[in-house]
Amino acid sequence: MRRRLGLLITGGFFLATLTACGALISTPIEQIKTNPRQYTDKRVKISGTVTETFSLLVLKYFLINDGTGEMYVVTKKSMPAKGEKIKVTGTVRDAFSLGETQLLVLLEDGEDARYRLLMKYLQDQ
DSSP: OHHHHHHHHHHHHHHHHHHHHHHHOOOOHHHHHHSHHHHBTOEEEEEEEEEEEEEETTEEEEEEEOSSOEEEEEOSSOOOOTTOEEEEEEEEEEEEEETTEEEEEEEESSHHHHHHHHHHHHHHO
């Protein structure tokens, strides 16, 4: 009985560790661009170096290169510096497709949850 309990605890710990590690691993940009249907509207984490930035009032985005490819990241957060190495989590979106040309972007997580909390707070006042 104790042996089974020990195996169950060890197995549970192993599964929890695998799940936590999966959340830390970045998806290669090339993999996302090669299989867009698998990733569109899914949350992923990418990491790499910021190669371009653009900010004009409400539209802010930057280009990230992970060595396998480049992807635009649309954000509501403050802009990273060009050359900065970062990790970004967000939802992959198909910005547009025209023939064989397709633009996938990553909508960065973070701001929307805080905005919803602020709106809830203001409604409760």
